[in-house]
Amino acid sequence: MIPGISPWAAFGIITAAALIFLVVLHGVTMAIGHRIGRYNVVDVSWGLGFVGISWLALILGPGDATRRWLLAALVSVWGLRLSWHMYQKSAGKGEDPRYTEMLERAGGSGVAVVARKIFATQGISQWFVSLPIQVSAVVGATTGVWTVVLVAGVALWLVGFTFEAVGDAQLRRFKADPANKGKIMDRGLWSWTRHPNYFGDSSVWWGVWLIAASSWPGVLTVLSPVAMTYFLVYATGARLLEQSMSKRPGYPEYQERTSYFLPLPPRTRAGSAP
Incomplete structure (x- = not known):
């Protein structure tokens, strides 16, 4: 200090x-x-x-x-x-x-x-x-009502960290099983979002921003989590991964039934809206 x-x-x-x-x-x-x-x-x-x-x-x-x-x-x-x-x-x-x-x-x-x-x-x-x-x-x-913002930030960080860590662990176990060679991971968190690790990463940084925003002028740094989310969704994360994965057998079908980024219940009916 x-x-x-x-x-x-x-x-x-x-x-x-x-x-x-x-x-x-x-x-x-x-x-x-x-x-x-x-x-x-x-x-x-x-x-x-x-x-x-x-x-x-x-x-x-x-x-x-x-x-x-x-x-x-x-x-x-x-x-x-x-x-x-x-x-x-x-x-x-x-x-x-x-x-x-x-x-x-x-x-x-x-x-x-x-x-x-x-x-x-x-x-x-x-x-x-x-x-x-x-x-x-x-x-x-942080004082007064702004403490709620800080607590919300910690809660969002916890959600994000859980998605990221659990998603990575689930994918690692899936790949370690020889029976899954050539298959598309569509289980656990990966049945709710095609990128639970990227969604988790984004949530972590929105949580960090909320913690900073609990005391002025931390709220002014909002473009930082916006930038992180942009990197994860469009620039170097999910978009580039989707470009290569879409060529694999079974991945287009996985895309049709599973949310791109935000976790949503898996779709089971053919022709459902993305």
Whole structure:
């Protein structure tokens, strides 16, 4: 905690520290990716970047200590689980087709292209999405009716974390069973939404924003969860995955009976509206 300075001077220090941290993190990650021959290692750094920023905000922020500790704890639980999951998912495998296609469209896999298209993009996105954490670290305590907003944020975070963690675990068990080879995962949470992990991720960050919004001016950072949801639904998440999965046998039928993003009861009647 930095004593004796204005909240916005403290915010400037926190956001500068966050940017420096992200530059170092992605520089190291890019070097590792270059050495092992695949850049999907950046996915491991996605969660770790937010964890680091939450702890910088906790340590440097002069704002309400309870909310700083709460956000650091929630973001750490989410980020460390996600990074470990992505490490397990990618270890010993080749490049993610999303990054291969991205680099091909950008004109090659030279260092400058890789740094700009993958690592700089991820770093800037992490900084922007983490703004609720940064702003929340420099403002006062949540009081009065705004406590309801904070509690709602924690509840939404819990819903999102559950969807993400349970969805990932269900998919991992499904893929581990040789009897399911070539089949489409349509069980458990995956029967309610085609992307329970992405829906959960989005909900986590709307929950984080609500916690920040429980004390002015945290509400002004609303574009951060909007951006995260956009990434997950349209930019690099569900949309790209759907493009490749739609070519697999059985997936078009799965699309017809299962909600795209928001969890809804599975449809059973042919011809139901999507």
